[in-house]
Amino acid sequence: MGETYARAERAEQLVEAAEALFEAGVMSHSGHANLSARLDGGDHFLLTPGFVRGLRPGQLATVSFDGRVLDGELRSVSAEITAMHTAVYAARPHVGAIIHTHSPSATAFAVAHRPLPCRTEPMLRFGQAEEVPVVPWGPRGSDVSVRGIAEVLERRPTTAAVLLANHGLLVFGPDPAATAHLVVAIEESAEAEIAAAAIGGAVDFPPGAQEAVRAAIARAAS
């Protein structure tokens, strides 16, 4: 199990992470996102109620892994995405936080069904030392969509993010702050990839660079 935190502390961390995403300019026009953080005991988590702009800690809902709202209220839009979050927590016992956004450049890759290569320093350093894979489209929160996420996570045991085809980005990490950092690094990378395409295309790191960072991350986690 990863570290667990009391509700109040986790709620503060989630609100700060949401603010950091707006401040970094990685949100889509709609400001749509959902964020969650695992709570003590590991079988329930805090989830944003269906909006993130102006979010306050007391507005977060506590949700069990089987989708029951234990405390607080979820808008129906957020109830639909509960399964998306539980699928990641179930597949990754060390994940402490999950963030879903429609960050514009990352979403361009998701819409194009193009995996996002790891070709920038921040993406390499903030925990995604490999390409971000694409999960096939399924209606949000549906069995097809959730199964697709679980299958990709099983096939790609070290990825910390997936692109949801025709939809957006899903990133996970040890805590809300680290996860928000990775969202920003991925969005920057996607932007750089698209910009580089106009001047001949992005170029890979030298052979072995991603493997070396992945090995260091694995050592730190063990």
Ligand SMILES: [Zn+2]
């Ligand atoms: Zn979405």
